[in-house]
Amino acid sequence: MKPLTGVLEAALYVDDLDAAHAFYGGLLNLPLITRVDGRHAFYRAGETVVLLFLPEATAVPPGEGALPVPTHGAHGPGHLCFACPGEDLGTMRHHLESHGIAIESDFHWPHGPRSLYVRDPAGNSIEFADPTLWSPTT
Template sequence: MDDLPLPPAPAFPGLLEAALYCPDLDAAEAFYGGILGLERITRVADRHVFYRVGHTVLLLFNPARTREGGSNPEIPVPPHGAEGPGHLCLAADAQSLAAWVERLEAAGVPLEADFHWPGGARSIYFRDPAMNSLEIAEPRLWFDAG
């Protein structure tokens, strides 16, 4: 494939959706909707629950169900799933990040790490009920603050 001439790659304007796998969707919904306060878009029984995060959609799937593949032939999504904890990083400015530390502590969610990267951006790490590693970081971690 490396030897084939390819047309230019069009730019992506952003990330449309990201997925994590959570076997207990009730616990995931209590965490993501309750503690993190995300806006729920939809839930399908024990298969998935979707949340809006800015201009991105967070898809939380029960891996046992998504490995089966879809049952609707008009929406032929291939089977998918993952083993072990995933990772997701949410963006927050410095003031909001401090408020998140306070909220997570009040909810009894332990922080695994709270530090500043060499460039100065702060990150905090914690786990969801499925043990996915979640991070909240200042956007300047990856993007110029100016």
């Protein structure tokens, strides 16, 4: 078997698609791929897609003729980490704070890389980290 090449998509669960759009599409400027009111919004983040679902909608089995995507969902806050070059983390911190986003944590890991943590409107833990956090030498 060949090694996997990366994470194609990551899902978070939100309770308000408009608030999520203001955060992900507005504040973070992620391009919107698609949105289905009452169900989901998908955003591009580099080569990865961020899937935002209303959990009660994804708990409903697919109807006749719909794509056979299994039901899924989560309750409580999730976590997602965006890669942000270390030299840009100060600018990111200023951008977030200037839009009223509280910084929950800002620190350097023992091996050097820096991470910023905030909460999205649904309470998910959102991290912005220097990509060297998980470099192969870590």
